[in-house]
Amino acid sequence: MGEQREKLLRYYRGTEGAEEAEHLVDLAEQAEKSQKFRLTDFLDPFGQEIAETIAANYPSLVIDFDGGYQGAERCRAMFRDRDFGGSPAYDIAVVRATWNGTFVRLGHRDVLGSLMGLGIERGKIGDILATGDSARILCDKKMAEYLIANLKEIGSAAVEVAEDDLAAIAPKEERAKEIRATVASLRVDSIAAAGFGFSRSRAAADIKAEKLKLNWQSVKSASQTVKQGDVLSMRGRGRLEVEEIRGLTKKGRTSVVLKRYL
Structure with a gap:
């Protein structure tokens, strides 16, 4: 158990999720030891991603999420022993x-x-x-x-x-629009500019002000690269998913398909 814990904490060390990962590993190990369940606080999508990663490393556990209504962004996670027969509440x-x-x-x-x-x-x-x-x-x-x-x-x-x-509370209906664009590169500032509809210099300024997040972690540099499946988010402008990277055009630019959630 100690080895597993150290491996997970080492993975998140130095990231924004380090403190949260330590707390979630504690809860997962408590659920495993008690052979019952442990409930987390409300987690943002990045926290939920950490919780899923942790649960995947404990074969005796399953994980479920609930935010109180369908489509909730912030959810509580429940680490539960596979053989636990109860139906605990999310409170x-x-x-x-x-x-x-x-x-x-x-x-x-x-x-x-x-x-x-x-x-x-x-x-x-x-x-x-x-x-x-x-x-x-x-x-x-x-x-x-x-x-x-x-x-x-x-x-x-x-x-x-x-x-x-x-x-x-009505289920959340997300509105999305597809954006097909060609970008000079897969740098995060290029993708943000194409998807959110502003200049690369504006994207760079927002990155410097730590307003832009990539996979729910603050973007540290405009030169970070994105890959298919990545998610960019900015308060007030919604969320942007890199749905497909289609390859190079004849002019050497990269063709991408983005999905912007409004």
């Missing part, structure tokens, strides 16, 4: 914060900022589904009561908070 609740949308416009960033201002750990909060006058906040079940009692305002707006029904 996810949703609360709804409402405000007067006539006088103030609030979004995801405002809601998240207010939650962090209450000292809540990010891992206890799942997706935040904001509209013009309300936001559904997916959270750890134990956190729901605390939010109802303590979340009094978002930004400068007074809010009312009550528990809501998970079943009332």
Whole structure:
């Protein structure tokens, strides 16, 4: 077991996922030792990828994910012994914060900022589904009561908070458009510029500001190369998948098919 642990931690050492990997390995080993299950906090897609990699290295375990509704981006993972016969719950609740949308416009960033201002750990909060006058906040079940009692305002707006029904959340329908482009190279700045529709210099500036992520890790250099299946993401601009790399054109450029999720 020690060897397996060291191999996994060595793999993630020096990356943004190092601390998360250590915590997830602990949970996986607890599930294996108890022959039952262990539930994680809410994980972003990169965290989910780490959890899947870890589970694949423990043959006695299976892993499942749930974010409270179909299509959730942030999900809890459950490491479970293959022979465990129970049906453990993911302990996810949703609360709804409402405000007067006539006088103030609030979004995801405002809601998240207010939650962090209450000292809540990010891992206890799942997706935040904001509209013009309300936001559904997916959270750890134990956190729901605390939010109802303590979340009094978002930004400068007074809010009312009550528990809501998970079943009332519609499955997420992702809109996507296909982009066929030719790029000078498979550098991440070239692909981002082609997919998000801005210049390479703008892409380079966003990379420098750590706004662009490749496979849910911050891009460190504009010269990083991408491969088929990679995912680029940028808050406010959505997600971009490198669906196909088709090869060189007669002019020596690379033909790619990208899928942009809006």
